[in-house]
Amino acid sequence: MSGRIPLRKRLLVRLLIASGLIAVCSVAATAWLAVETTTRALREEQGQVLADDMDVLSRLSGYAAAHPDWTGVEKTVRELSAKTGRRIALTTADRTPIADSAPPGTSLPRSAAATVDPLRTDTFSERGAQLGGTDPRVVGPYRLTAGERTKLDALARERQHCFAQFGIDTSLTRTPSGRPVLTQPEGSADLGYVPDACADGRLNTPMPTEEEALIALQKEARGCLTRAGLEPDMPLALGADLTPAGSLQTTAIAPAFVKAGEGKAWRAAQACLDDARRAQLDPYVAPAAELFLGGGGDAPAVRFDMSPANKTKVIGTAGLVLAVTVAVTAVVATRLVRPLRALTEAAQQPPDRHVRVPVTTRDETGILAAAFNELTERRERLEAQRRAMVSDIAHELRSPLTNIRGWLEVTRDGVVDPDPALLASLHDEALVLQRVIDDLRDLADADAGTLRLHPEPVRCDELLDQVAAAHRVAADAAGVSLRTAVDGTPWLNADPVRMRQALGNLVSNALRHTPAGGTVTLAARGDGDSVLLEVADTGSGMAPDDLAHVFDRFWRAEKSRSRRTGGSGLGLPIVRHLVAAHGGTAEVTSEPGTGSVFTLRLPGTAGQDEPPGEPTASVVPGGSDRSDSAPAERGTPSPRRQRGRSGT
Incomplete structure (x- = not known):
């Protein structure tokens, strides 16, 4: 029987194929999940590293903005190294060490991660940096005196009270130079509506310290403005910019002297002011320094890269899983197929042998074997009943037929006369035959379901x-x-x-x-x-x-x-x-x-x-x-x- 079953139709082959597919899908799904999880974790780690790098750069740039040199930065470097768990080193442009969290003599990475220069900050990575590229925390000659701060604070509270009378809620924010600025709760310095009673202009008027610094800035930018074809003596004003990092002070050209649509002239004037402001602030900031982080600032972005050794491990593990799956499936399938083959062989035996199969399990196969044995027993009983029924029917019909035949033969031979008593006896025997035949017909109709x-x-x-x-x-x-x-x-x-x-x-x-x-x-x-x-x-x-x-x-x-x-x-x-x-x-x-x-x-x-x-x-x-x-x-x-x- 097994020789007539195609190979692809055999139960054992089907189970092996199914188990192989399940194993392959399981390995593939597990590998995909591991890669996705690892990649996500690495991306999160990479984002955290970038955030830490930005914090380190911001702290060191802020230190340089507030100090004319790098003296004392060693403490800040070690604090940042302890916080991030990474090596932090500062050197000059020629790699002369300024401060290093690593032990002396430790070699530096091949390239620097960034340049710490508060006058030329990276506006794409430095949070709170101005578009001009100068760290807003560089105050220099714009820092207000204590008396000027006190006077401006009083003016700020007076204006805040005025705004409150008109239902405008404001908060007081201080710029790095010490100048107070009124802002709306969402942090914007540009109030959409200023009542006339509050627009006295006193809070925005530069203080003597700021006036002196603005005059010096104007003199510094005069040559550049002249070359750009602009009025060199145009007055300058102070503007305020509030960012998530805090309130930052910047300078800007008075808008009355640059008409709307004169973008080219505005950009030329702004470039002259930026260069002049860097020259003005240069004595107040530390010199530019190179920043080295971790194992090397030139290391590529963290990404998932499977090495040949890891690939070998994955392939070996997948092969092992497949081998174990196929082996287990083969064992299980053999145990499943063995009783089925026994049932097949028993069913192929001659009907008169009534072969039974051993019941060795209590699972579905064992239940099937028990049902097969019960069916065999019922078939054996039915066969015995059939033989007995045929014998009984033959006996029931033989007796009256024998009597009828005997009486007819002796009557034909003239031994007995066909009198009424003999005819009545023959009639009774015929009625017995009729009753047996009627009974058998009724049972046959009942068995066939045609009993009317x-x-x-x-x-x-x-x-x-x-x-x-x-x-x-x-x-x-x-x-x-x-x-x-x-x-x-x-x-x-x-x-x-x-x-x-x-x-x-x-x-x-x-x-x-x-x-x-x-x-x-x-x-x-x-x-x-x-x-x-x-x-x-x-x-x-x-x-x-x-x-x-x-x-x-x-x-x-x-x-x-x-x-x-x-x-x-x-x-x-x-x-x-x-x-x-x-x-x-x-x-x-x-x-x-x-x-x-x-x-x-x-x-x-x-x-x-x-x-x-x-x-x-x-x-x-x-x-x-x-x-x-x-x-x-x-x-x-x-x-x-x-x-x-x-x-x-």
Whole structure:
């Protein structure tokens, strides 16, 4: 069988392929997740490093802006190194050390990370730097005296109070030079609306120190402004710029002297002022220095780069995972396929061998093996029943046929005359054959699901009376009392002919096993939505082991009983099939020496609105209390249907 299965269709190959795909997907997903997680972590680390670098550069630029030289910067360098956990070194342009957090003699990286020059800051990396490229914290000659600060503070509070009267909330911010500036809560120095009462201009007027510095700046820029074709003696004003780093002071040309749209002239004037301001502030700041960070400022950006060794590890790990997955799958698949192969081999054995397979597990395969064994047992039992049934049918048909053949042969040879008694005997034997054939046909229809029913409302008391009347003669001949008992007026929706056939088989069976003087009772009563029809006798009863086989075909409680004394063994199976066709069940209870009770449970139906009365009883002659009338013509079964419908 396995040789005819294509390789790709085999269970073991499918499991191996599935496990391999799962392993590959798992390894790929894990590798992708690891790369993504590592890359994200490295990017976050890189961002943190860049932020730390900017903080270091900002602190050192601020130190240079406030000191004319680098004396004392060693302490600041060591603090920054301890905070960031990195090496920080400052040198001159020719790499002469100024301050270094590393031990003396430690070599410097190949290139500097940045140049610390407060007069020429990197406006793209230095937070708070001005567009002019000068660190706003360089104050120089613009630093206000204590008296000037006090005077300006008073003017600032006065203007703040004025703004408050008009519902404008402001806050006081101080620039590095010491000048106070009023700002809105969001940090902008440009108030959108200034009431006329508050616009006295005193707070924005330069103080003497600032006037002196502005005059010096103007003189410094005069030559450049002249060359640019601008008025060299135009007055200068002070402007304020508030950034997230704080309030910063800057100078600007008075806008009245540069018209709107004269961008080229404004840019030329601003360049002259920037150069002049750097020359003016140069004596107040430390000289430019080179900044070295960590292991080298020229190191490339941190990124995920898998080395050949790591690639080998990943490939080796993936191969190991695949190998383990395939090995485990092969072991599991082998354990799964082995019992399936055993089942296949057992199923391919000849049917008469009834091979069984061992059940070694409790999983789905073990359940399948157990079900296969149960199926084999049922098939063996059915085969035995089939052989017994064929033998019983042959026996049932052989006897009457032998009798008919024998009498016909002796009549043909002239040994016996064909008198009425002989013809009556031959007729009886023909009726026996007809009953067996009818029973077999009914069972065949029931097995094939073609048993026809013609249901109609049936009153149970009338049904029982008709069955009792049909067996009145047989009960009288056997000396058995036949009684009926009905509780209320239950109704059935059933085929009356088939129900009389079923009850008739039970009554015939009861009369056969009840000795003279006994009683057979037909009873009907309601039980919820069901109707119970019972046939009870006071006969010999049955052993408990026999109850499970009562409804089996050709089964007799006493194996020695013949067809004429024990029936054909088909009556009770027919009863079970007829009741099942009506949606009901057939049950039996019995005790040896006490009798048996056959109970038919059928779905009930609504009947006429008659008040329930006391259970009534009637006795058929042969121990009867009253004589039952003959059944109605519509429901009277034919003689063929009423004779011989017995079971065990």
